[in-house]
Amino acid sequence: MKLYSYFRSSAAYRVRIALNLKGLAYEYAPIHLLRDGGQQLKPEYRELNPDGIVPTFIDGDHVLTQSLAIIEYLEETHPEPALLPGTPLDRAFIRSIALQVACEIHPVDNLRVLKYLKHTLQVGDEAKDEWYRHWLESGFESLEKRLANDPRVGKLCFGNTPTLADLCLVPQVFNARRFNIDMSRYPTIERIADHAAQIDAFARAAPGQQPDAE
Amino acid sequence: MKLYSYFRSSAAYRVRIALNLKGLAYEYAPIHLLRDGGQQLKPEYRELNPDGIVPTFIDGDHVLTQSLAIIEYLEETHPEPALLPGTPLDRAFIRSIALQVACEIHPVDNLRVLKYLKHTLQVGDEAKDEWYRHWLESGFESLEKRLANDPRVGKLCFGNTPTLADLCLVPQVFNARRFNIDMSRYPTIERIADHAAQIDAFARAAPGQQPDAE
Structure with missing residues (x-):
């Protein structure tokens, strides 16, 4: 592989x-x-x-x-x-968290979109950062609401074992911190990401641990 | 339901x-x-x-x-x-087509992003249309390459029966046509969408057939 x-x-x-x-x-x-x-x-x-x-x-x-x-x-x-454990309803919950990151937050804030804003639309750095913050914060706001109110949430998005939802959430939180987003506004997301960071499989996957890290 | x-x-x-x-x-x-x-x-x-x-x-x-x-x-x-038929490799192919639409093309061109461009960044109509075309055309270009060269493709994305891939592709083609994208540049995508349009389940799901159609 x-x-x-x-x-x-x-x-x-x-x-x-x-x-x-x-x-x-x-x-x-x-x-x-x-x-x-x-x-x-x-x-x-x-x-x-x-x-x-x-x-x-x-x-x-x-x-x-x-x-x-x-x-x-x-x-x-x-x-x-299993990264997709539980019943079909549980898996729908897990997938919907993952997709909320992968379809709503990440695509609008990724590198090629930011490059287009800067080079083609000639958007200034401040407005570009505001764009980033806008989509990340509005996405995290609604995710926080969902996670804070769902009885399925434990130390991680679905109970205490890692699922597809955590696999998507943790990298997005890494990005958010890189862009100095105030994560204390999203206490459930922050708590889950910090718990996941202690799990060996997550820690070894972190950007700073990769062979091409700078 | x-x-x-x-x-x-x-x-x-x-x-x-x-x-x-x-x-x-x-x-x-x-x-x-x-x-x-x-x-x-x-x-x-x-x-x-x-x-x-x-x-x-x-x-x-x-x-x-x-x-x-x-x-x-x-x-x-x-x-x-089954909307996800075949082997795990087949399903990975089907899901990757679906996700290429759902994560790469659609999110960057959806209504709330276009509204932000217009109202917050004050991007003019021409540049906004160019944005739309850029993401749609670059997405369709790579999708066309994948679909044109894959032996799994038949009358639809995966052989001749509807899968999750077609469910994502057809609405995106509907959007593209609404924005006057020249679909003849993507002959495989166009052929698949036109075949799907003849299937009753797709035809009844079309925007013009809904109770709130205008």
Whole structure:
């Protein structure tokens, strides 16, 4: 198994946590999103991933893209420990938290969108930071409401064992802190992220622990 | 079962197709995204869906959010006909197409982002339309490459039976046409969307067929 990753990519970070939790060894293939005009945009990488984004996951001869599709695949092929435990309703809850991060917060604040704002729309740094904060804070606000009021939440998003929801939440909190978002406004999210950080599989997946960390 | 929907919402459209394919009857609860300053932002709706977006799906006492989480739930509770057929690798392919639409194209071009560009960043109509085209066209370009070259593709994204991939692709093509995107540049996507349009479950889910259509 091989993972094309960038240490700071939160989508790659999700998959790294999943691989660690499942106890799967993999080769780490770094793709630098800024160097050389973005190594993810080079033709040889785009052969694997036409969208020009990380991660790309290789299992034998097979090329898989999209972090959540990769994690669902790992869940189906290596069911233990389960990242989607419980009943269909529990899994709908877990997936909805994951997707709220992956579809509502992350895409609007990712690198290529920020670059478009700066270079094409010529948006100034202050307005660009305000954009970032706006989508992150409005997303976290509604996530906090959901997590604070749901009896399924424990030390982590679903009880006390890591699920797909935590795999998406923790990298987004890492990004938020990098951008100096005041996490004390989201006490449940903060508490969950801090608890997860102590789990070995999460700690080893953190950006600062990757071979390409700067 | 009850679906809070807006006729033009492509996330709601995905769920409507799934419900039709599964043969499940549901009550249609219209939420007008523009009227009254956006009915999705009213406190009573935000009790159900703190994010203030459609769709929200009600099954008995249970409230489900995020279109793909809802569809995975329907797949688990009503497995036939399968929207995620085949092997784990096949499902990874199907999910990755769906997620490429749901995480890469749709979020950056949805209503609330376009409103922020216009009202907060004061981006003019031309630059706003260019933004829309940019994300849609770059997304469709890479999707076209993937679909044109994959032997699993048939009349639809995965062979000839509807899957989660088609449920996401068809509403995105509807949006693209509404914004006058030249679909002939994406012949595989266009061919799949046109084939799907002839299937009754897709046709009945189309925006123009909904009770709140304008």
